[in-house]
Amino acid sequence: MSETIRIKVIDKQNNIQVLEAPTNIGLSLMEFLKASGYPILATCGGMALCATCHVEILKNYEQLPEPTNDELNMLDTLPHLFPTSRLSCQIKLTSDLPDELEVKIQGEMEGEQ
Numbered sequence: 001m002s003e004t005i006r007i008k009v010i011d012k013q014n015n016i017q018v019l020e021a022p023t024n025i026g027l028s029l030m031e032f033l034k035a036s037g038y039p040i041l042a043t044c045g046g047m048a049l050c051a052t053c054h055v056e057i058l059k060n061y062e063q064l065p066e067p068t069n070d071e072l073n074m075l076d077t078l079p080h081l082f083p084t085s086r087l088s089c090q091i092k093l094t095s096d097l098p099d100e101l102e103v104k105i106q107g108e109m110e111g112e113q
């Protein structure tokens with residue numbers, strides 16, 4: 001089992017970065033993105049209550065664990081929803097994930113109106 005996952009991140013300015021994330025320390029994708037310098041608001045702290053951690057999954061969406069009803073309900077409140085939208089706080093980085101993901105940040109960042 002792999003202890004890292006490769007994540008290609010595209011930010012809202014379309015800057016691209018490929019990161020290696022650990023899958024053995026219990027981080028969510030939102031926590032990893034914030035720790036990597038993406039200032040996602042994450043107002044609710046990862047409780048699936050704010051949707052500011054919205055990401056669009058561009059690769060391997062179908063290999064992720066299914067979203068919960070709480071996550072789907074919160075995604076439904078977003079004005080811009082994509083077919084592969086997820087809340088990054090609800091994606092736990094574990095060795096069950098595919099080796100590679102590609103995500104586009106779509107949520108709210110600190111300092112944005």
Ligand code: FES
Pocket residue numbers: 030042043044045046047048049050051052053054074087088089090
């Ligand atoms: S951090 Fe609030 S919904 Fe993910």
